[in-house]
Amino acid sequence: MPITSEKLIAWLQRVGQVLHEQREYLTQLDAAIGDADHGINMDRGFRAVVEKLPALASADSGTILKTVGTTLVSTVGGASGPLYGTAFLRAGIAMAGKQELQEADVVALLAAMVEGIQARGKARRGEKTMLDALLPALEAARKAEGEGLEMLQVLQACSSAAEAGMKSTIPLLATKGRASYLGARSIGHQDPGATSSTLMLQALVETYR
Amino acid sequence: MPITSEKLIAWLQRVGQVLHEQREYLTQLDAAIGDADHGINMDRGFRAVVEKLPALASADSGTILKTVGTTLVSTVGGASGPLYGTAFLRAGIAMAGKQELQEADVVALLAAMVEGIQARGKARRGEKTMLDALLPALEAARKAEGEGLEMLQVLQACSSAAEAGMKSTIPLLATKGRASYLGARSIGHQDPGATSSTLMLQALVETYR
Amino acid sequence: MKKLINRPEDVVKEALAGMEALHAELIRVDYESQVIVRADAPVQGKVGIISGGGSGHEPMHGGFVGCGMLDAACPGEIFTSPVPDQMLAATRAVNGGAGVFYIIKNYTGDVLNFEMAAELAAAEDIEIASVVTNDDVAVQDSLYTAGRRGVGVTVLLEKIVGGLAETGASLEAVAEMAQRVNANGRSMGMALTSCTVPAIGRPTFDLDENEMEIGIGIHGEPGCRRVPLASAAEVTEMLVNPILEDLELKAGERVIAFVNGMGGTPQIELYVMANELAKILRGKNITIARSLVGSYITSLEMAGCSITLLRTDDEILKYWDAPVHTPALRWGI
């Protein structure tokens, strides 16, 4: 079954809930290798997003995603604001006019997000960033979709890959972002951005069910 | 037996030792109801005094005491510097030219010290200051001397009275000095200046023996 | 958490209101846009100078808004880069028709947010130039990091570039001076304690009684390495030697020496550090032409210190000496 705009909105509401519940956890992760604001940033951003959702009840997916993007840019700040903001903006452009998202659209959506983050942040895989969750997630989604799997399985593959990618950041040496200032001290800690990305994708599976 | 200049010097050396040993104790007393520097102040002052003692080996009591006074004024600072400094200066003036101090001289010496402290600090008995040790000490010395007691007994009476006076400061409300800023919070703590005064007089008994 | 605040979420806003109330003749605050603007902005014909960053570093940047330094500052949440909307509002507010110059500290967030703002401003036909300060020698500048952090030289640069802009210099001249100052300044910092972000309520990291962090940034994050507590003399060596090496300062050269407190270190200790710095520089025949000793780029109440040395010349000194009137820095007016 496709992802309707309604489901998209339900997803974003769930993301807002989860990021609020996990605010302390994300704070701790960002305290270990950063400035301890990632949890606060994401909570603030998605609280603003959730406030806008009622007005988007009859909007198409592209509009919804673009609104998420601009809202995040305007409220989050830090590194994650422009990165996630651009990700959602590009996703919104890619999904322009679509009311429902098919499996292939989800792949395109993720690809646009990843491209946006790469274009802004210029990071690659293995630098201990959100990309280390999102790139595997994109690849897994692409593979599952290419194998003709249904939406739920595509999303599950995507989410599991993100989770594995998130955990794979633990032993990595950070070479992008604030954590890179710590050099080898960044090793042994999970990346905050990879974690918030994973939380978002897990929430997508949850709300899709 | 009279107190010779030699004994006076021995006394001052002992005072230097005792104030150094009791530096931490005086610090604690002054931390409770002051700015925690009385121990440091007295240690510094009497270390400077002790350094000058060799050069005073053949000086008369008046000169020795005056030198103590000027040295304390020049090195101690705070409230205790001018107070003790003036005390010793006036004692030195009162003992001018004397090589040996008889019992009556000791009374005069103490009286001059108390007058000096009162003239400078304008405190009276019961205000929780060094006078609460020194006034009783003077009175006890005067009484013992008037009764014809010998030097050791005069000094012992003096020292015991100082000790009792020092302890009597514990329940007093401070109405002079830094402790007076604390109002009723000054009650229940022994006055630092009364303590250093008592230590000096106890040292006098010790070295006289 | 012991702080003189009301609700944690209101700290930034209330501090802005306090600044505005007590420096009403110098600045005004646009609460809607979250921008602090010089009272007489826009100054026609002058390059408008903007900076911004997370709050928590006061007086930087808001305390540097006024004649001779910044035309506007964009305060983000504590330790969080401001958003493009803020820089756009600031850009419009300071646009005197001669272009607007962004002073950006090299942190991914600051760079990206200012970048997005510049994209938006370009759409409005306002000419933008910028400098990214990256004076921190604690971090290697390589492909394997996000680059050196912008720290202490940012303060000096804001003054010097602000002084130059006040003369009506062109955007190109301002950009050139900014590049020159950034290229000739190096910094390094250390911390005796972490700091507590109000919204979090506990220190970002823990240091025990015998430890200190060397090579810190200004956002409360851990530094490059943790070492045993050392004397002021040893700490100063640890900070200054990498600076001298990286800057290749030579005997006979002059510097502006900036001994900065991280927020919780008292002035008496800053002067003890300054004495150590002066001894080292004297030993190397490097002259302190001008100095700044105080807490100007801070990390809330963190106890610690950073040192910045800026190689200087007569031209830089001219703009350093030029009149300035801001809440935190004032001379000549």
Add this chain to the structure above:
Amino acid sequence: MKKLINRPEDVVKEALAGMEALHAELIRVDYESQVIVRADAPVQGKVGIISGGGSGHEPMHGGFVGCGMLDAACPGEIFTSPVPDQMLAATRAVNGGAGVFYIIKNYTGDVLNFEMAAELAAAEDIEIASVVTNDDVAVQDSLYTAGRRGVGVTVLLEKIVGGLAETGASLEAVAEMAQRVNANGRSMGMALTSCTVPAIGRPTFDLDENEMEIGIGIHGEPGCRRVPLASAAEVTEMLVNPILEDLELKAGERVIAFVNGMGGTPQIELYVMANELAKILRGKNITIARSLVGSYITSLEMAGCSITLLRTDDEILKYWDAPVHTPALRWGI
């Protein structure tokens, strides 16, 4: 104890050396006499202004030495009044033939040591006048205390009187202005933490996570009362209400508002407090004519804040605005 120092016993001396090294054009230090003197002292025909007190309050007083403020400052050991020899040396160093004025804070030690110095100076035929600042409303001024402490107004007074003296005013005029300023200023302070004196190595008193001291002095001693931690708004009320009451400030009057950090409180919190102060004053229709927000009269690294309000008029403002060039305060030059 975590401090940026070398040996505790060298802190005062090294801080002086650091000040001199980084402000060589403004001051010189006489290490023998332990006095900080304005570089161009004595200024002939001008009343020489001296102050002094224990170290640990930096920048007060050494940071206020220079044109337009103090001609010399006498730094004692930490929290310990300086000795008469220092004030005598300072008196000689600043004697420009027009008399010397002592700014003394009302602490028994400060008063007695300055008194003894004045006795010695009189013997040298130098005319001395003095003021004893006693602006602290936390302490009752009565026969039952050592009198009110001299705190925040001392900073404002040093500036105003210094500005007046710079015009060549007579010793009488300087003394009169000093009395007037002292009579019209009131202060009150509070602490979130104690401070650690280097020679002692541990905090002078202990406050737990939920306590604060109200009515503190500047020497690390406990305050008048210990109360539960409160918000910035509540704390400001606790400080300002006694000031307003004691000063009998009326609607329509103007003040110089001084929000002071005790050394360990960051600027962002000082501005939160400033906002609360501004709200209260606005509510009472009292105008903030000038302000000073920062850590100027401190207690080592104590976290806390004091507020000083000085009733002001055009004449006081004229001397407040007059040029000053010292390490810690500078404008107009």
